[in-house]
Amino acid sequence: MTIALKEWAVAIEALMQGEMILLLRKGGIHEQGGQFSIAQPQFWLFPTYEHQKPHLLKSPYCDRVSLVEPGWHPETVSLQAWARVTQVDAITAAEQVAALLSFHIWTETFVAERFKWKPRSPLSLLLLRVYRLSQPLVLPYRSEYGGCKSWIDWHEWISPTEIAAQPVLSESAYQQQVQAIQSAIEVLV
Secondary structure: OOEEEEEEHHHHHHHHOOOOOEEEEOOOOOOHHHOOOOOOOEEEEEEEOOOOOHHHEOOOHHHHOOOOOOOOOOOEEEEEEEEEEEEEEEEOOHHHHHHOHHHOOEOHHHHHHHHHOOOOOOEEEEEEEEEEEEEEEEEEOOHHHOOOOOEEEOOOOOOHHHOOEEEOOOHHHHHHHHHHHHHHHHOOO
């Protein structure tokens, strides 16, 4: 894999704990055309801290946020998991957003605002099969990792098969979550 998806550290922790299997994305300011797109079907999960806001998270997740000063970044980045996209859906109705509320860590207000931002663009629902590393991969932080972008290109290729990792959820538990999410949004389409 040559890329990593930037996401709030608290969201990555929830993915690694099997507390959710989805992400909702609209696209970073620096993305081509301002639209979110999947750069590769497998990617590292890159934790970010700067824009995490406790009031946009459900309890108990709001208590898990480490607040940092604007512009702060760690000296090293600890990659603890990678993910494979199993499904991408375009969420185009506010009712679909509301139906997903029990499947993620964000508040209803936050996801409604994310949905309404750039109203001509759908909200991308990513279902992720997450694999937790047995030992974190620690890399030095580089300035090009910063900024409002979803994807980070690595300078070197790192294979997930060379690093011991286990799926966060069993296949059956994962498929149950997928089916529940699909049922929640399909009824409303």
